[in-house]
């Protein structure tokens with residue numbers, strides 16, 4: 001959600017903080033702020049809107065702060081405004097930046113107000129600054145003050161504090177929101193995401209739950225929640241990805257749509273050993289584990305949840321194993337039955353989605369013994385807390401609307417389906433057909449991208465529309481859901497998805513010539529049924545856009561545009577038909593002039609529940 005970056009150095013840190021914020025901006029971007037410290041003086045800048053606005057007010061960089069903390073915000077408590085932007089201060093002595101949610105901020109706020117503290121913002125985070133300030137009345141140590149303050153917090157936090165009286169010192173703490181230290185030479189850094197520090201360091205240490213770190217230019221000390229020194233592993237990550245690099249594309253989203261063939265090649269690389277797919281794709285432990293699995297429970301959010309829904313069709317149809325899929329925020333707040341020999345699968349691009357992470361923790365607590373993550377970030381909490389991991393290798397995804405991560409997740413789930421099927425002794429002939437098709441997948445996706453121009457041409461039809469309906473059947477129903485999510489997310493057109501067989505149970509009442517109906521129609525065993533559903537829409541004056549297999553015949557009528565999609569195996573169709581829907585939402589949003597990579601009210605990584 002929000003992004004944090006902090007630095008203490010022997011040089012001015014203003015520019016590197018700004019660069020770090022820019023790298024994190026895709027996570028939250030409704031306001032940004034920065035506090036610099038030099039000569040026992042704080043200088044703070046805050047602006048609503050994007051980091052570029054903050055950069056504009058920073059001016060000439062005449063205040064050479066050598067320590068500083070910065071934040072880009074995604075509002076939870078209090079509207080986006082300069083006053084609610086971080087850093088928050090207490091008595092011009094303490095400044096803090098915070099990610100997460102403090103659930104008990106109200107009683108803390110009341111208590112602090114009674115003690116004379118004046119609150120200037122509506123945020124939950126401001127209590128942290130005042131609590132640290134109050135603790136500094138009893139100790140000179142910022143580390144101890146932060147430790148005392150966080151002991152009072154209920155909720156989640158990744159935070160960094162600085163004290164005007166303590167030059168060259170930052171204290172960071174983590175509980176529920178990731179924090180990573182970047183090691184420099186004579187300077188050290190902290191951030192909520194390694195990407196903010198990629199240009200500054202290749203050596204990183206991830207704080208663990210409950211850790212507190214004292215960071216100074218030449219030293220780093222980490223303590224556990226009892227303030228006992230601990231050693232955390234230092235890892236080398238050389239990922240100098242330029243997040244500014246759109247490689248000639250107008251938006252990251254379009255770049256990432258086009259990166260899909262490459263991302264699929266990357267995810268399949270070294271995994272297509274069909275003599276033992278389980279081992280090649282999921283590691284040494286996987287063959288025995290998958291052989292014993294009798295049920296799969298998938299939990300995820302948003303686009304990742306849609307990937308899980310597709311997998312349910314695949315696993316039950318091809319691997320002949322029962323599968324249940326649930327939205328993480330639902331799973332974690334109900335009492336569910338733990339089936340025996342069940343594999344608990346989380347799907348998450350970021351690996352930090354709060355609801356998915358908490359669902360994983362709950363699953364382990366209630367007795368799921370085997371956990372598998374399908375994730376794009378090797379250092380994420382979800383990966384670290386799962387027993388098996390499928391690293392997606394999709395490359396960094398910057399656009400808030402998930403595109404390449406979705407098709408790569410589907411590919412990982414296809415491999416899981418094949419691996420379970422093989423461990424459960426599926427038919428050799430089927431497995432041979434499966435293997436051949438999987439090898440061709442990246443090329444097939446490359447071919448589908450050729451529909452781009454025809455989709456760009458029809459996007460104009462949607463520019464004045466308020467609503468749209470997406471229809472699919474079978475494993476294309478979740479693809480219709482994903483298409484609707486993409487359209488609403490970046491073009492702000494209200495879109496809904498229905499299993500086409502459900503139309504007559506209500507949604508048909510909505511059909512008129514103002515509501516475009518988008519249909520995904522691959523050549524599969526449900527096609528004739530789908531054609532009947534198309535007739536139902538047509539008979540009621542609906543305007544349709546049908547994405548159909550090029551080998552399938554459709555009678556041309558005025559109210560229906562058919563967009564031809566290259567033929568593919570039916571079970572590859574979810575990946576194939578995703579591509580035109582991604583392009584459609586992109587080109588509609590382009591015409592509408594929305595902020596495609598950073599749509600309003602959203603953030604890339606949802607680290608609060």
Ligand code: M6R
Nearest residue numbers: 302303304348349350353401402
């Ligand atoms: O990082 P995750 O895959 O866990 O994120 C889950 C959702 O927040 C995410 O897929 C979201 O729905 C996307 N913005 C959709 O494009």
